[in-house]
Amino acid sequence: MNLNVEHLAVSFSNVNIVKDVSLKVRNKQFVGLIGPNGCGKSTLLKSIYKVIKPKHGDVFLSDLDVIKASPKVVAQKLGVVGQFNELSFDFKVREMVAMGRTPHKGMLETDNKQDQDIVTGALRKVNLEGHAERSYNSLSGGEKQRVILARVLAQQPEFMILDEPTNHLDIKFQLQILNIVKKLDIGILAALHDLTLAAEYCDYLYVMKQGQVAASGKPEDILTKELIGQVFDVACETYRNPVTGALGFAYLETR
Numbered sequence: 001m002n003l004n005v006e007h008l009a010v011s012f013s014n015v016n017i018v019k020d021v022s023l024k025v026r027n028k029q030f031v032g033l034i035g036p037n038g039c040g041k042s043t044l045l046k047s048i049y050k051v052i053k054p055k056h057g058d059v060f061l062s063d064l065d066v067i068k069a070s071p072k073v074v075a076q077k078l079g080v081v082g083q084f085n086e087l088s089f090d091f092k093v094r095e096m097v098a099m100g101r102t103p104h105k106g107m108l109e110t111d112n113k114q115d116q117d118i119v120t121g122a123l124r125k126v127n128l129e130g131h132a133e134r135s136y137n138s139l140s141g142g143e144k145q146r147v148i149l150a151r152v153l154a155q156q157p158e159f160m161i162l163d164e165p166t167n168h169l170d171i172k173f174q175l176q177i178l179n180i181v182k183k184l185d186i187g188i189l190a191a192l193h194d195l196t197l198a199a200e201y202c203d204y205l206y207v208m209k210q211g212q213v214a215a216s217g218k219p220e221d222i223l224t225k226e227l228i229g230q231v232f233d234v235a236c237e238t239y240r241n242p243v244t245g246a247l248g249f250a251y252l253e254t255r
């Protein structure tokens with residue numbers, strides 16, 4: 001499933017936050033969105049996944065017009081791991097993950113054996129089988145983040161948007177989550193702050209600055225010290241990691 005975003009713009013109280021952004025994610029591509037705090041990444045993602053109504057622009061998931069389609073139809077295709085995962089009401093972990101099945105069910109239809117197996121499988125994938133009966137609100141930030149991913153896995157989406165999915169996670173679970181997502185083999189659009197992880201996992205990157213796309217391309221082509229200096233205002237040198245061969249960043253001093 002492809003994502004096509006055309007000329008998307010979002011304003012709050014007449015302040016333009018996202019300014020005419022166009023981007024594409026081809027089928028099965030892992031595309032990263034990077035940029036400094038406050039540049040509009042979350043706002044852009046929220047306007048793609050229907051939480052914010054854009055001022056103008058189009059969002060298509062293959063042939064599906066996301067802005068016009070009903071939330072339920074969009075949720076059958078699109079999974080979202082957002083940035084803040086607090087709940088006012090408490091649910092058990094298994095109940096939270098089972099909510100991922102909702103878009104696929106009729107109004108009064110209850111979960112069947114297949115749904116329960118999908119939920120168990122999703123919990124297993126994020127190493128939280130042992131927490132199924134725990135209350136969601138009692139979990140650590142990192143555990144909550146993995147429950148949210150499990151819920152999206154149970155949803156079996158054909159496209160996934162992630163906003164800082166590695167927030168709260170220690171390095172083991174950062175790698176685990178990115179590996180799980182990568183292996184899904186579906187289109188992914190993910191806002192990421194860690195440039196090393198973005199370079200390693202993403203096939204393609206969009207770099208945002210002040211609500212606009214400042215650069216786009218393959219990580220090794222665009223993540224230059226000049227671009228990082230311009231966009232993040234940080235002096236750095238790039239290098240090849242001697243052990244992994246991956247692109248690395250040595251941050252020098254803030255200017």
Ligand SMILES: Nc1ncnc2c1ncn2[C@@H]1O[C@H](COP(=O)(O)OP(=O)(O)OP(=O)(O)O)[C@@H](O)[C@H]1O
Pocket residue numbers: 012017035036037038039040041042043044
């Ligand atoms: N509902 C809102 N009303 C007014 N301003 C908002 C609203 N939501 C976001 N903003 C502003 O829009 C700008 C972009 O915010 P956004 O959360 O999209 O940035 P971001 O790139 O995701 O930042 P971060 O990396 O810190 O998560 C910020 O200046 C923010 O204060």
